[in-house]
Amino acid sequence: MKVAVIGATGAVGREMTRILQDRAFPVDGFVPLASARSEGLPVTFAGSEHRIHELTVEACRGVDVAFVSAGADIARRFLPEIAANGTLCIDNSSAFRMEPDVPLVIPAVNPEALVGWPEPGIISVPNCTTITAMLALAPLHRAARCTSLVMSSYQAVSGAGHKAIAELLEQVEKLRGDEEALAHPDVAALPSGPVMGRTIAYNVVPRIGAFQLDGFTGEEAKMMAEPRKILSAPELPVVATAVGSFREFLTDGVTARLIEPRDPPALVKALGDVLAQPDAATRMAQAARALAASTWSWAASAKATAELYETLARGGA
Ligand SMILES: NC(=O)c1ccc[n+]([C@@H]2O[C@H](COP(=O)([O-])OP(=O)(O)OC[C@H]3O[C@@H](n4cnc5c(N)ncnc54)[C@H](OP(=O)(O)O)[C@@H]3O)[C@@H](O)[C@H]2O)c1
Numbered sequence: 001m002k003v004a005v006i007g008a009t010g011a012v013g014r015e016m017t018r019i020l021q022d023r024a025f026p027v028d029g030f031v032p033l034a035s036a037r038s039e040g041l042p043v044t045f046a047g048s049e050h051r052i053h054e055l056t057v058e059a060c061r062g063v064d065v066a067f068v069s070a071g072a073d074i075a076r077r078f079l080p081e082i083a084a085n086g087t088l089c090i091d092n093s094s095a096f097r098m099e100p101d102v103p104l105v106i107p108a109v110n111p112e113a114l115v116g117w118p119e120p121g122i123i124s125v126p127n128c129t130t131i132t133a134m135l136a137l138a139p140l141h142r143a144a145r146c147t148s149l150v151m152s153s154y155q156a157v158s159g160a161g162h163k164a165i166a167e168l169l170e171q172v173e174k175l176r177g178d179e180e181a182l183a184h185p186d187v188a189a190l191p192s193g194p195v196m197g198r199t200i201a202y203n204v205v206p207r208i209g210a211f212q213l214d215g216f217t218g219e220e221a222k223m224m225a226e227p228r229k230i231l232s233a234p235e236l237p238v239v240a241t242a243v244g245s246f247r248e249f250l251t252d253g254v255t256a257r258l259i260e261p262r263d264p265p266a267l268v269k270a271l272g273d274v275l276a277q278p279d280a281a282t283r284m285a286q287a288a289r290a291l292a293a294s295t296w297s298w299a300a301s302a303k304a305t306a307e308l309y310e311t312l313a314r315g316g317a
Pocket residue numbers: 006007008009010011012013033034035036037038055069070071072074092093094126127128158159160161162163
């Protein structure tokens with residue numbers, strides 16, 4: 001299979017390249033692509049050295065599958081034509097996520113979205129925070145039909161790409177040794193950079209993406225729209241807060257609240273099922289937080305809640 005990684009120099013592209021190797025994905029032609037700035041840079045795949053080439057429609061001709069993480073603008077500009085030429089494009093950006101005929105898929109959550117989908121074409125991968133939350137919440141929602149969702153996320157700097165990581169490291173370096181002074185900082189003198197806009201070292205910035213007219217940011221808008229499509233629940237009220245946080249370097253934390261589940265026993269069972277899944281460690285943390293946030297509206301199942309907490313504790317949550 002001929003495979004392209006579009007955005008191969010980026011935070012996501014590099015990780016995708018690594019995962020393709022780790023999973024021994026059946027690749028017999030590897031095509032790493034990025035912007036003209038990266039033309040000729042070396043990248044190692046499966047023991048062989050390859051050179052990055054500039055992304056063009058021609059460079060993707062004959063490619064079976066393209067794993068794409070080069071931002072929404074690039075995706076909009078190139079993917080429709082690349083897909084029309086016969087390449088299956090799996091895109092990490094927000095460009096096509098809400099298009100009605102583009103599947104928005106988390107394999108462990110809604111693989112049914114691909115049933116009957118006419119390949120090739122474009123498949124969208126949800127926002128990373130949506131993915132993390134849905135892994136734990138989708139089974140709970142399906143079991144108990146939650147009536148609303150409140151998502152509060154404190155997101156890793158790495159979510160803004162490799163330049164944001166560099167910005168954070170630079171600021172931490174500049175502030176090293178002055179940590180105590182940060183209790184009463186001279187804000188104007190603090191280092192800041194173009195990606196995060198404000199000082200991100202030792203800080204949280206309650207803005208990810210641009211503010212929209214309704215007061216939410218672009219990131220929050222994604223977090224509110226995508227769960228409805230993934231869960232096939234267009235009426236589900238979802239409200240999201242997205243805060244950029246330096247504390248979590250490579251992971252996101254999500255707290256979700258399930259309000260007034262219509263069927264608490266079914267939800268308890270679903271929580272048990274979530275915890276029994278093989279990669280329960282991540283989901284367990286999510287489920288524990290969801291459960292903690294929902295107990296107040298849920299007095300009738302307090303005993304079951306306590307039992308679940310014990311299960312969580314035994315599992316090391
Ligand atoms: N980071 C995350 O946790 C995360 C999670 C989910 C989804 N995403 C999404 O994935 C996408 C990439 O994110 P990232 O964090 O990997 O960003 P990143 O580290 O900034 O990497 C961006 C990539 O896009 C490439 N690119 C930029 N302009 C291009 C052009 N004109 N033609 C071809 N390639 C171009 C860059 O190549 P050069 O190096 O040549 O500039 C680089 O490889 C974004 O849409 C982001 O929202 C990110």
